Amino acid sequence: MALKENKGGRLYEQVAGHITRMIEARTYRPGERIPSVREMSAQKRVSVTTVLQAYGLLESQGLIEARPQSGYYVRSRFSSAVPVPDTSSLQGDPTKVSIHELTLMVMKDLFNPNLIPLGAATPNSHLLPADKLNRILAALARKKSLESIKYDIPPGYKPLRIQIAQKSLKANAVINPDEIITTAGCIEAIDLCLRAVCKSGDTVAIESPTYFGILQSMESMGLKALEIPTHPSEGIHIDTLMFAVEQTPVKACLVISNYNNPLGSCIPDEKKKHLVSLLAGLDIPLIEVDISGELHFSDTRPSVCKAYDKKGLVLLCSSFSKTLCPGYRVGWVAAGRYQPKIEWLKFTSSLATATLPQMALAEYLQSGGYESHMRKVRRVYACNISNMYEAVIRHFPEGTRVSRPAGGFVLWIQMPEAIDSLILYKLALQAGITLSPGYLFSATRRYKNYIRLNASRWTDEIQQGVIRLGKIAHTLVNAL
Numbered sequence: 001m002a003l004k005e006n007k008g009g010r011l012y013e014q015v016a017g018h019i020t021r022m023i024e025a026r027t028y029r030p031g032e033r034i035p036s037v038r039e040m041s042a043q044k045r046v047s048v049t050t051v052l053q054a055y056g057l058l059e060s061q062g063l064i065e066a067r068p069q070s071g072y073y074v075r076s077r078f079s080s081a082v083p084v085p086d087t088s089s090l091q092g093d094p095t096k097v098s099i100h101e102l103t104l105m106v107m108k109d110l111f112n113p114n115l116i117p118l119g120a121a122t123p124n125s126h127l128l129p130a131d132k133l134n135r136i137l138a139a140l141a142r143k144k145s146l147e148s149i150k151y152d153i154p155p156g157y158k159p160l161r162i163q164i165a166q167k168s169l170k171a172n173a174v175i176n177p178d179e180i181i182t183t184a185g186c187i188e189a190i191d192l193c194l195r196a197v198c199k200s201g202d203t204v205a206i207e208s209p210t211y212f213g214i215l216q217s218m219e220s221m222g223l224k225a226l227e228i229p230t231h232p233s234e235g236i237h238i239d240t241l242m243f244a245v246e247q248t249p250v251k252a253c254l255v256i257s258n259y260n261n262p263l264g265s266c267i268p269d270e271k272k273k274h275l276v277s278l279l280a281g282l283d284i285p286l287i288e289v290d291i292s293g294e295l296h297f298s299d300t301r302p303s304v305c306k307a308y309d310k311k312g313l314v315l316l317c318s319s320f321s322k323t324l325c326p327g328y329r330v331g332w333v334a335a336g337r338y339q340p341k342i343e344w345l346k347f348t349s350s351l352a353t354a355t356l357p358q359m360a361l362a363e364y365l366q367s368g369g370y371e372s373h374m375r376k377v378r379r380v381y382a383c384n385i386s387n388m389y390e391a392v393i394r395h396f397p398e399g400t401r402v403s404r405p406a407g408g409f410v411l412w413i414q415m416p417e418a419i420d421s422l423i424l425y426k427l428a429l430q431a432g433i434t435l436s437p438g439y440l441f442s443a444t445r446r447y448k449n450y451i452r453l454n455a456s457r458w459t460d461e462i463q464q465g466v467i468r469l470g471k472i473a474h475t476l477v478n479a480l
């Protein structure tokens, strides 16, 4: 339909109004691309300049964003009326970690394929390039059969380490492939780092909340956790960390720098630089986990702390588990000055990382296609996070607070005090739904009324699951 200037406003305002209505009606959802400038100009029979003005207006209103060489996308919309979850307070003394019983119990349910999967933080398997990866792997097994079944001793498969070093440039880190050691997933990388810098009884400063796998590693090593308040968007509270390390000797600090699991926080780059320099001044190693750093919803990938490391004190851990293939079990650590020690620890603990998956990943990364895969994944996750966010604020009891992640695919939800997340967990299980109770994410069991939900998928079934969870949460509040 052609538009004309009329009382309804200038042409560009009419075009902007049209798009706004489409976004409100959810014809275009958060994370989705809207028509290109040329398409819109042809559709509305207005000039390209008019559409550019309209899109400029929508951008200034925060409704859409331009992504270079890609087009215009609907931005994720979080409600300013719904607060983010509280930032935890500093605990007094370091705590011995003991969460394994609860984790083991919950883990079995989280991976039960018959339940609605809101619990485990696994990526959306429909988005993973499984066919391509497996084709490459099968072809390599045939073509390089002897090489692929040999040990590939630490530091690991060189062509893959080169690809990882190249990928790190996007996070502003210049890493020599020889500094990298491949591991069985990110969790082995974390485990090796903790073993390299700590011994049983030592204290590690960690974000609160943090991923339970980290707590389990610490528990198995007999380490104590000093939980530092962590803001839902800006990450670890640096002043409090510095105050805490003055009072309590810590052997290391460990952060999930980009899109913390479960909180979604991402330490701003300037703050990362400050953190690295303060810790370097105290000679405290920083173990950095960046497993979700590539799942950013905006155009630019956040940096890693490692980018600011001048003393080799940052040990950067990551893997392909959130982006490509959790089951291949390939991760890595860029270990700075701890490289020789970690290489030795890797050698003594598991001898080598599986060869064939490393070869397949190296070839996949060399073959191109990774970036377009990631562009798609980011768009879908941005969209799914928005959808789940909206469903939670619509269906959960009043007073519920929800994180607003700018990347990744999990939501951290603080419900009214009356709700015990473990009771909610058990009732949800009976209704065929899994979730992760807040207790898992702290050594001090402080997140009683919190849960983590996985938003990597958004289907009718998942939506019904969230609505059902909201109803159960209401019954728990009303029971009081």
Ligand SMILES: Cc1ncc(COP(=O)(O)O)c(C=O)c1O
Residues within 6 Å of the ligand: 121, 184, 185, 186, 187, 188, 211, 213, 256, 261, 289, 291, 318, 319, 320, 321, 326, 330, 331
């Ligand atoms: C922060 C964080 N670190 C490590 C892991 C484990 O990664 P991997 O499967 O590569 O061992 C996860 C998985 O959820 C995670 O969220």
